[in-house]
Amino acid sequence: MTPNGVHIDHPDRLFIDGAWVPATSGRSFEIVSPNSEEVVARVAEGCAQDMDAAVAAARRAFDHGPWPRTAPRERARMVAELAKALRARSEELENAWIEQIGGLPGMARGVVATGNRSFADIAELGDRFPWIEEVAGETVDSAYIVREPVGVVAAIAPWNSPYMIMANKVAYSLIAGCTLIMKPAPETPLEAYIIAEEAAKIGFPPGVLNLVTADRDVADRLVSSPAVDKVSFTGSTAVGMRIAQVCGSRIARCSLELGGKSAAIIRDDMPTGEAAQLLGTTITRLSGQICAMLTRAIVPADRHDEMAEAIADVMRGIKIGHSREEGVQLGPLAMKRQLERVESYIEEGRATADLVHGGQRPAHLNKGYFIEPTLFANVDSGSRIAQEEIFGPVLCLIPAKDEADAIRIANDSNFGLHGSVLTKDADAAFRIAREMRTGMVGQNGMRTQPGMPFGGFKQSGIGREGGAEGLLPYIETKSILLDGRPSDAALGN
Incomplete structure (x- = not known):
């Protein structure tokens, strides 16, 4: 069959x-x-x-x-x-x-x-x-x-x-x-x-x-x-x-x-709307079930709240549904046990961070392994949802004091597979990429290229x-x- x-x-x-x-x-x-x-x-x-x-x-x-x-x-x-x-x-x-x-x-x-x-x-x-x-x-x-x-x-x-x-x-x-x-x-x-x-x-x-x-x-x-x-x-x-x-x-x-727990460092020159659109749609790719997925967004502390609202606004517009349905942006998780795993991390996140959007099974879908795109804000870098691979459409927004602190937070992980620097400045992107302990770094996105080495640091x-x-x-x-x-x-x- x-x-x-x-x-x-x-x-x-x-x-x-x-x-x-x-x-x-x-x-x-x-x-x-x-x-x-x-x-x-x-x-x-x-x-x-x-x-x-x-x-x-x-x-x-x-x-x-x-x-x-x-x-x-x-x-x-x-x-x-x-x-x-x-x-x-x-x-x-x-x-x-x-x-x-x-x-x-x-x-x-x-x-x-x-x-x-x-x-x-x-x-x-x-x-x-x-x-x-x-x-x-x-x-x-x-x-x-x-x-x-x-x-x-x-x-x-x-x-x-x-x-x-x-x-x-x-x-x-x-x-x-x-x-x-x-x-x-x-x-x-x-x-x-x-x-x-x-x-x-x-x-x-x-x-x-x-x-x-x-x-x-x-x-x-x-x-x-x-x-x-x-x-x-x-x-x-x-x-x-x-x-x-x-x-x-x-x-x-x-x-x-x-596995991975890849970080995206948002610099001050990156407009909030552009960063939110990139992060809010990237997390829906394959329902977040990608080892290189950008699941930690590190933002200057004074921009944290506006970034949280902007990402949530993008997530509100995501169409969830059957994979072959026209216009769908977020399909199901791959299996029941994966849905249950993601839900268990969401419950953990409710206790340690601010749930800004998502966290539920979509009300209009009574069959299939679906979950809403989910955003947690004010996430502690040492918390489980920031440290462990969830493998679902769950994004953690983490505030940083300055660029050095953002790099420290990005490297505060047992993983080192991928990363990104959200900036208009290629020099800054290259300089920060060299400081990130990860196997691949892309400017402005979860980027890969055929024929280039792919693999990770640390675990x-x-x-x-x-x-x-x-x-x-x-x-x-x-x-x-x-x-x-x-x-x-x-x-x-």
């Missing part, structure tokens, strides 16, 4: 060792629409035995199969072919995202297009990357730096942006010559099925790419497996800490893109995705020192 507009040949199976196989458990996951609370899809539920089979297949494919030994140019060609095939299914990928988590169609197009571009860009990167680099030999006749695949990769993606994030992990793994096991979130597995289908059609060798949809206990088995060389995880910091501990216990490689993660920096965690570096120069054939020229 799959949603309208999404065709998957084998939703009742897993993809292991080049074949679609039944799940050993015989069970399935139900995918519930956050708009209607109705089941829109069912997919196979993998168990420990299935995961063990997928890991064993990936291990064989890496140790004995042709893929790690395939010329980088040929790997790049096949990844480019996969990118083209997935681009042809863009509409299905968009529909899958909308139906699974209630994303808006306009954003769905952008999210899928970004995932498609990642595949294509990484394929192109693989074609020009210096896999073998000759350096001057000082103690020997010739010396080489060789970049080789890290091994078997566990690619674990979250539910909020499953295609875009999994696309990075799959493309980097394949271009590096790794083999991998895709483990999507059980709430959003459809995109991974589409990736596996197209990879199977193109003819990647058996075991190179595997798919097991599974819950957390089976994912833990994947992460803990000694046959897995690297874990690439995007998700919550709590789970990331567990993965880091497990990988550390066996010195396995891991890259972790985790927002380890490593980067995007561009050449994103490929490095999938590679081991080897130095080779020789008494003579190898032939061009040996070098792959």
